Amino acid sequence: MNKKRGSFSSRLGFVLAAAGSAVGLGNLWRFPYLAAKYGGGTFLVIYLILAVTFGYTLMTAEITLGRKTRLSAVGAYGKLDKRFNFIGLLTCLVPIIIVPYYGVVGGWILKYFGVFILEGAETAAADDYFTNFITNPWQPFVLMLVFLTITAVIVSFGVKQGVENASRFMMPVLVVLSVVIAVYSCTRSGAWEGVKYYITPHLSDVSVNTLLGALGQLFYSMSLAMGIMITYGSYMMDDNDIENSVKQIEIFDTGIAFLAGLMIIPAVFAFSGGDSGALNAGAGLMFVTMPKVFASMSFGSLIGAVFFLLVIFAALTSNISLFETVVSILCDEFHISRKLSCVITYIICVVLGLLSALGYGVLSGIAPLGMSFLDFFDFISNSVLMPIVAVLTCIFLGWVVDTNIITDEVKKNSTFGREGMFRIMLKWIAPIFLVAILVSSVLNALGIISI
């Protein structure tokens, strides 16, 4: 192994860092409202089945590709076959596009944490509070800088000292806070109806869209197709068991998503008198509806502050993984130091982040494809580039190179019980699913279908 390349100190360190990447805003904010929208219990079951098949396959493939080549995404593909270097180049675009706008949302979360601590739930719950904040000419940008600076400082300490230690601290705290809030939320009066709504299957709400919604969510939630798992895999020690690690990351990711549903859905039900429509508020769910829900609770300011602290941890560990991925690409490709890579990544983030941070305010006149900058970057990365990268990865590992290269690497330290399924998923089923995600999300964005 390249002596200068960092590595995680143990399998637990690796699992916590990868789970830190996977558990993010997707789990805490997007999963609950998708579950509520697409049939409650049925969505949960479909999601679980997809997680242990589709998600498992893609995550195993990426981590193994990283560990086998000991390179970040941009070099990893080319190392196995030079002609396919371009997949690596395409992959590395994804985190570069995502990290600046993830930082903007990170800044929003810092703001809400601060408001709950300093001024209380009533202030955050006021009408127009969110709109006034995101259209402010400078505040979103400054808070984004704070969030990005914290991320950059942690990453500059390196894989073990920075990324791993931050996850070792934040992930256990996140689990405890999630359980505390979920219990508090489920025990409010009127909340039980929400719990029932969340876990009962509603067959009439199930459609092809449920499957596509679950697939898209899974893909994003597990931080796939953006080079993150390749990078983290490249820091994994040779004697660690890949199969078990993937299993644990999945349990973490799905567990927190499930708990997020228990935090949010019952509380919204209790607040809105059983109206599930309130869950359908998109970004407004976390920043508009939840503050109102907290303001209506006893100890609302405290619970709200704890909730946003939890969200900060989740978003920070995800942002660290994105930032680290860009840094490691720069280190690998240009042979520059980690510190210099951090500085360059930071500058890219600030410049691109500026567009997203001010896209609702002073820059709102500019609307690429009719979207705000933040939505535009989100669309290009999540709906277009990521499915393309994932399909290419499946074709590359399933058809172009000898798949045994991957399976043998997994089998170094594990029995690889799911090998048969892995091969079938990688070659046949995952590519079909991914093309379906790509086509449906593009048609959805163009307004041709609605999912």
Ligand code: PHE
């Ligand atoms: N997996 C993260 C989540 O569920 C999202 C994420 C996206 C993380 C991009 C890192 C990079 O929110």
